[in-house]
Structures are given as C-alpha cells and as structure tokens.
Amino acid sequence: MSETATGSAGEAGDGGARRAAGATAVLPQGPDEVRRRLEDVGYLVDEGLATACFLALRLHRPVFCEGDAGVGKTSLAGALARMLEAPLIRLQCYEGIDASQALYDWDFPRQLLHLRAAEAAGVTDVDRLEAELYDRCFLVERPLLQALRTQPSVLLVDEVDRADDEFEAFLLELLSEYSVTVPELGTLRAETPPVVVLTSNRTREVHDALKRRCLYHWFDHPAFARELAIVRSRLPAVSARLAEQVTALVQALRSEELVKPPGVAETIDWAEALDALGATELDAELAVATLGSVLKYREDTERARSMDLSAILALRATGA
Amino acid sequence: MAAVDGGTAVLVGFARALRAAGLDAGPDRVQTFLRALDVLGPRRRNDVYWAGRLTLCGGQDDLDRYDRVFGVYFGPRDRPPAPRARPLPPGAPPPRLAVRETDRIPRGGSGEEDRRPGAAAALASPVDVLRHRDVAALTAAEREQVRRLLAAFALRGEPRRSARLRPARRGVVDPRRTVREWLRRGGEPARLRRRARAERPRRVVLLVDVSGSMAPYADALLRFAHAAAHGGPAASRAATEVFTIGTRLTRVTAALGHRDPDTALAAVAAAVPDWRGGTRLGEMLRAFLDRWGQRGMARGAVVVVLSDGWERGDPALLAAQMRRLHRLAHRVVWANPRKARPGYAPLAAGMAAALPSVDAFVEGHSLAALEHLAAVVRGAEDA
Numbered sequence: 127m128s129e130t131a132t133g134s135a136g137e138a139g140d141g142g143a144r145r146a147a148g149a150t151a152v153l154p155q156g157p158d159e160v161r162r163r164l165e166d167v168g169y170l171v172d173e174g175l176a177t178a179c180f181l182a183l184r185l186h187r188p189v190f191c192e193g194d195a196g197v198g199k200t201s202l203a204g205a206l207a208r209m210l211e212a213p214l215i216r217l218q219c220y221e222g223i224d225a226s227q228a229l230y231d232w233d234f235p236r237q238l239l240h241l242r243a244a245e246a247a248g249v250t251d252v253d254r255l256e257a258e259l260y261d262r263c264f265l266v267e268r269p270l271l272q273a274l275r276t277q278p279s280v281l282l283v284d285e286v287d288r289a290d291d292e293f294e295a296f297l298l299e300l301l302s303e304y305s306v307t308v309p310e311l312g313t314l315r316a317e318t319p320p321v322v323v324l325t326s327n328r329t330r331e332v333h334d335a336l337k338r339r340c341l342y343h344w345f346d347h348p349a350f351a352r353e354l355a356i357v358r359s360r361l362p363a364v365s366a367r368l369a370e371q372v373t374a375l376v377q378a379l380r381s382e383e384l385v386k387p388p389g390v391a392e393t394i395d396w397a398e399a400l401d402a403l404g405a406t407e408l409d410a411e412l413a414v415a416t417l418g419s420v421l422k423y424r425e426d427t428e429r430a431r432s433m434d435l436s437a438i439l440a441l442r443a444t445g446a
Numbered sequence: 447m448a449a450v451d452g453g454t455a456v457l458v459g460f461a462r463a464l465r466a467a468g469l470d471a472g473p474d475r476v477q478t479f480l481r482a483l484d485v486l487g488p489r490r491r492n493d494v495y496w497a498g499r500l501t502l503c504g505g506q507d508d509l510d511r512y513d514r515v516f517g518v519y520f521g522p523r524d525r526p527p528a529p530r531a532r533p534l535p536p537g538a539p540p541p542r543l544a545v546r547e548t549d550r551i552p553r554g555g556s557g558e559e560d561r562r563p564g565a566a567a568a569l570a571s572p573v574d575v576l577r578h579r580d581v582a583a584l585t586a587a588e589r590e591q592v593r594r595l596l597a598a599f600a601l602r603g604e605p606r607r608s609a610r611l612r613p614a615r616r617g618v619v620d621p622r623r624t625v626r627e628w629l630r631r632g633g634e635p636a637r638l639r640r641r642a643r644a645e646r647p648r649r650v651v652l653l654v655d656v657s658g659s660m661a662p663y664a665d666a667l668l669r670f671a672h673a674a675a676h677g678g679p680a681a682s683r684a685a686t687e688v689f690t691i692g693t694r695l696t697r698v699t700a701a702l703g704h705r706d707p708d709t710a711l712a713a714v715a716a717a718v719p720d721w722r723g724g725t726r727l728g729e730m731l732r733a734f735l736d737r738w739g740q741r742g743m744a745r746g747a748v749v750v751v752l753s754d755g756w757e758r759g760d761p762a763l764l765a766a767q768m769r770r771l772h773r774l775a776h777r778v779v780w781a782n783p784r785k786a787r788p789g790y791a792p793l794a795a796g797m798a799a800a801l802p803s804v805d806a807f808v809e810g811h812s813l814a815a816l817e818h819l820a821a822v823v824r825g826a827e828d829a
Contacts, residue, residue: 156487157496177486177496184485185478192506222610222644226622234625241633259629287742329742331700334504338475341482341500344509385770386740425766 153183160209169198169205170348170356178343179206188283188301188322190337193345195327196389203282203323210321212278217269219289225296229306231266240264260310270300274316280323287326291333298336350377353390360394364401371408371439372397376420378438379430385423392420410436453489454480460519464502467511471502491520580786580811582662592813593669593707603648603685603748604825606776610644617642648748648776649685650674650823653734655753656718657692657725663783663811664721665711667752670816672702672710687743691730691753692720695737725756727796728763735770748823749775752810754784757796764796768803778803781810781819 154160160183161176171179179202182189191199207214217228237259244255273281283297300306301322305315324340326332348356354373361369376393388396396419405412413435421427457480464471471479482497483489495516503512581592613623623639652671656664668690675686690696701713715721735744749771757764772778780800784790786809792798801807806822809815 157493173492174496174499177493178500181482181485181497181500185481187478221608231622232626234622234629237629238625238633241629245633327741328506328738329745331505334470337504338470338472342503342505342508343500344503344506385736 154180156180163209164205165359167205167208168359169201169208170352170359172348172352175202175343175345178341181341182321185341186304186319188324188340190332190340190342191323191325191345192328192342194347194387194389196391197345197347198390199323199325199345200282200284203280206321206323207280210278210280212280212321213276214280214282215269215273215276215320216282216284218284219286219293221288221290223289223293225293227268228270228293228296229268229300230271230308231268232260233264233266237264262311265308265311271306271314273320273322274300274304274306274314276320277316277318279320281320283322283324285327286324286336287328287330287332294333294336298333298339301336302339347380347387348390350374353377353393356390357393357397361397361401364397365406367407368400368405369397372400375408375413375435375438378433379420379426382429382433384421384426384429386421386426388420395419408439410439413439457483457494460498460515461502463515463519464498464512467515469502469508469511469515470504475502494520580783581666581813582783582811589666592666602824603650604777604823605645606648606746607643608646610646611641612644614640614642616640647685648746649687649743651739651744651747651749651775652686652688653731653749653751653753654688654690655692655725655727655751656690656721657756658722659725659754659756660783661722663752667783667810668702668711668714669707671698671752672707674820675699675702676705687738689734689738690714690718690720691727691734692718692725693723694720695730695733696720697738724758725753725796726759727753727755727757727800728759728761728765728767731764731767731771735767735774739771739774744771744774746776748777748779750779750781750819750823751800751804752781752783754782755780755792755794755797755800757794757799761795761799765799765803768800772803772805777805777825779806779808779819779822780804781808781815783809783811783815785809786811786815 154163157173157176157180160180161171161173164171164176164179178189181187189202191202193199203216204214240259241255244258249255267275269281273279286294286297289297303315304319305313307313347353350373353376354370357364357369357373358366373393376388376396380387396416399416399419400408400412403412403416414431417427417430421430458476461471461476461479479498479501482501483494486493486497498516499509499512503509579588581589584592611617611620613620617640620639620641623641627636627639628634652674654664654667654671656668660667671688675688687697687699688702690698696718698714698717701717702710704710704713738744739749768778782792782797785792785807792801792807808819808822810819
C-alpha cells in the first residue's frame, strides 16, 4: 500500500514540475506587474510589499507579515488568491493547535462503520480490510493538507504567534519541504507549492528558524495618498470629498497619542458608515457622532473630541 | 546573476556590515538575499534595498538598523524611510554593568554545593539571617551567597484553564481516541476515553526598574528575573518575559536566555542602554503597553513591576497607564524594595499614583521578600 502511494506521489511530483513550468508563464514577471495585478483585484501595495509578493511567488517562500492591527496583513492573502484565481485556504492558529487539527485526521466513526459493515458481510481477508480502512476516502483533510493538495492555492496561516512552539517547529518542516508524510499513505508532496502568507501580532516572538525561512515584511500605516486610493478603490460609491475627509481625519488621529491608532480597516469602516448615513461631506459634528467606527477606547474618543476637528477638515478642503 | 563577481562581494560585505550592527544575517539568509536579487534581475537601488530588507531582517527592531547600515553602505536613500512606530526617547549614555571577578559563581550552582558534607548545616543559620537582610546593605561575600540562593527561584504564574484539551481520567468523552481505541480492537466497543481542559501557568511579565535610584537592587532583581525565567518546567519558562525600564524600555528576555547567570547578566548589561539613568515610569509603561502589552503579552498575564516608584515624569500619565495595564492584565503586582524601610509610606508621587491600580503591593528588598513575591505571583498567597 505505502509503496504504491509513494510511487504515485513521485509521479505526481514530476507532473508538478511540468505544470509548474507551464504556470511560470502566467506568473508575474516583476514587482511592477504584481502591483498592477493586485491593483486590479482591489488591493493597493507599495514597492516593498510588491517585491515581497513577487519574491514569494518566484522563490516559493512564505511571506511573514507583521504590523499593527487593521493594516491589511490578512487581506493580503485574499488579494493574492484573487490575483492568482486560486482558492484561499485559511488556518487560524490558536493555543494548543496540533497537527491533527491543522494537517489531517482519520474519520474514525466512518472507519468503524466500514469495519462493522464488512464484518456483517462476512469479509475475512484481514489485510485487505486493513488497507481499505486507511483509504484516502477516510482521510479528513485539514487546511495544511488541503493547501498542499490544491494547485494552485494560497495558504493563510493567521496569527501564528498564538500557536505553541511545537506547532511552529512542525510548520517549519512543512513549509521548507512542502510535503508531508502520512504513515498509512506515504509522502504527499505539493506539485506546485502553495503561496503562503503568515501573520503575527507579536504577542510572542516567533522562532528565528521559522522567520529565516520566510520573507519578512513590516506593514506601516499607509501615507495619505495611498490610503485615499485604497478607500476609493474599496468603496467606489462613496463621494470623493467624503473619502478624502475621512482619510485626512484618520491620518490626523493616527499622529495623536492614542491607545489604539486606527488602521486602514477602520478608515474604510468609517467611510462606509458615513455613506450609509447618506453623508457626502463630513463636518465636525457628524465626525464626533460617528467616532465609534474608528476609535475603540473611551480615552481615545475623549482625546478626539478635544481636538479641533473642523480645523483639520477645513485645512484639507483648502489643500484639495 | 551571471557571474559571481565583485558585485556579489559587495553584497556579502553588506551582509557582514549588517551582522556587525547586530542583525541575524546568517549564511542561509544571505543566500536567499542573493537568490532574490537574481530573480529581480537588473540591480536597481530600490530592488537591492527591498530584497535585503525582506530577506535579512527578522523583526521590527531590525528595520531601523537595516536602514542605517544600508544608508552608510550604499549612500543615503533618496526618500526618507517611512515613519514607524513612535520612536523611543533617547537614553542617557550607558554606564555599563561590570561583572566583577569576585562575583564568579561555581557552575552547577547550589545543588553541588549542598552535596559537600556539612555545607547545608554551615549555610543554614547565615541563610536565615540573610533571608531578611536588605540586599542593598550586604557585603560582597554575603551578596554572593544571596546570588546562589536566588538561583533556586522559579516563578510560575498561577494556573489557568487553557483551551487545550488533554486526555484525562474524568471529563467529557473524547470521540477521536475512543473510536480509535475501538478500531484497534476490531470494532469491539471498549471503555470510553475522556478528556478535560488542560491547565497552564499564566504568563509572567517582569518589568525591572534599572534607574539610578534602584542601582543597589538592580543586580539582585535581575538575577531574580533570570532565575524566574529559567526555573520551572519548560511551559512556564517560555511564558516568562522580562523588560528593563529606565529612560528606555528594553526587552531582555532573549539576553536572559543564557543558562549561566553571569553570562546572562553580562548580556543584559550590553543590551540595556540606560543603566542607572533616570526613570520615566509612565512613558515606559506606555511604551510597553503600546508595543507589547496591548497586542496580547499582558493580556491575562501576571505583570510584576519591580521599582521604587520614583517618577521623574508626570504622575498623571503613570496613573493612566497603570489603569490601562490593570484592565489588560490578570493581576498587577508591584514589588518595591523601599517598602520595608521603617517609616515608609508610598509618598513618592509615582508610587501614590500607581497604587490604586495595583492588586498586590509587596516588598522586594530581601530574599524572603522575593520568596513572598514568588508566592504572590503563583497565587498562593495574598499580600
């Protein structure tokens, strides 16, 4: 059983090499093309992130994303999936996650039923029965195995800092070989390695060995022009004036000493909320009334209330 | 890359300069760097910058150093680097901690010492005296003994139930293991396997004040932190984080990673730039919460502040940050070495501002006090 499986996995590997060579044709030729294609699917990147994505595709290296909450770490994976027209497979990490929850498991109840059914039918060939029990159809694929077996695919390993050290070591092994050994089935290798995005919130330092395997990218808050472009592309229906005012205000808030500076996600939320209220323009009164979409701490709201919001709005109006 | 040429040598030299600046730009990373440049094709300045930054850096702390070395090596960049997290205030020039000859401790620590006949008996009575003596007032010889005793500490956060389920005698039925067991018996129903929530120690975060006013205690407290980070089972070891606070916030968990306390302390001394400077507790606490605490390090943890509470900055800021910390952390413990002084009252503006947000206010001047602190952290005793 395991011999045939290994054999077929080997063949699959050869086929994968051919297919990968064919797939290179549709891979972007440079960071600029990556940026263009990501823009087409509504995700705006700067030069650094475009280079990171390009290198990830060409070198088959995971991208390790760090940065404040709401700067677009997780949505990068979705954008890459749309760009490559590949399924997005997500693994949310949590404390205590282990291989059987991340990689694969056997469907024990079904195996048991199968065994009972065989017994009732009077099957006596023990070897055959055992081989049947560990057939692919009883294998429950979890995200990591799914990603290895789906070509092409984008794998998002979210909040890897929440998992334990042991899980990190296991990930390292998987991400350097893009193959995994299931004792009963043999080695399963990805024909084309998935594009992998790892995110971390830095609650814990992720081990160097894993980082060394990855391309490291730190997400900054975007500058005004880029953030405005992101808002416009995500919410084309919102009036240009409103998008500009919201972005300007969020940028101003970010330069204050806040407990939780708002991310791009909050900017988009705010613009969307104001649009839903039917606003096409922002004034200080309306801004204060809807601050809850951007600021999530009482101290921050108070601080924003004490700021001269209308002055910021007016400044932007003359600047624009 | 067509040829291994002078260009490659320049790049490898760049990596060496980065290593000299303290980045972990090892051979495998350099290889990835070169491969990245190869894939990117013609070498434009920005390509080199980003390829290097993506492959040779491993954390936010590396980025500033990378930018600096890149600027020196290839000339300054055309556009200024994007602003990053709030810069920390500049620190005072670093008077370094010296590891003195007389402080050397025999390797192997107290365990081997105790095996000598009579050693325990000889130690017993002085130890008892030492336990209650103020660490600041010890002779060199006594201090060494205290150090040896400190090595026995293990700081374990009080246990909390984790989301993880472990096999257990009683608890809910574990279908996976039960059915697997049945399968092994050829489908014959056997006993039910069960599982229950595992218990894990809470994370312990130590914030050690290394400012001038804490100088007599800093060494002992850092040794305590070292012992705390090393004692106990692997699970709790991984869950202990140590920071020094003064004019800057420095994470010294990695520096304390050395098994030998003297090596570890020398590494800390090298890593901490603000040894014996002033204190701005409020600002430091804010830096800790912004950068680490709020992201989850302090969430549900036992946070221990080891400081005398002398605040040079604004007490109102300290009070606000302590309230923030108190909301995040499971428990906030403040250990103050000066609390044991006769007639002590928390009159220092900083201490008075912090106290309302402190769950346990304990002493921190002697071995006995630190033992008590360890018990408080474990949740065994209330202060």
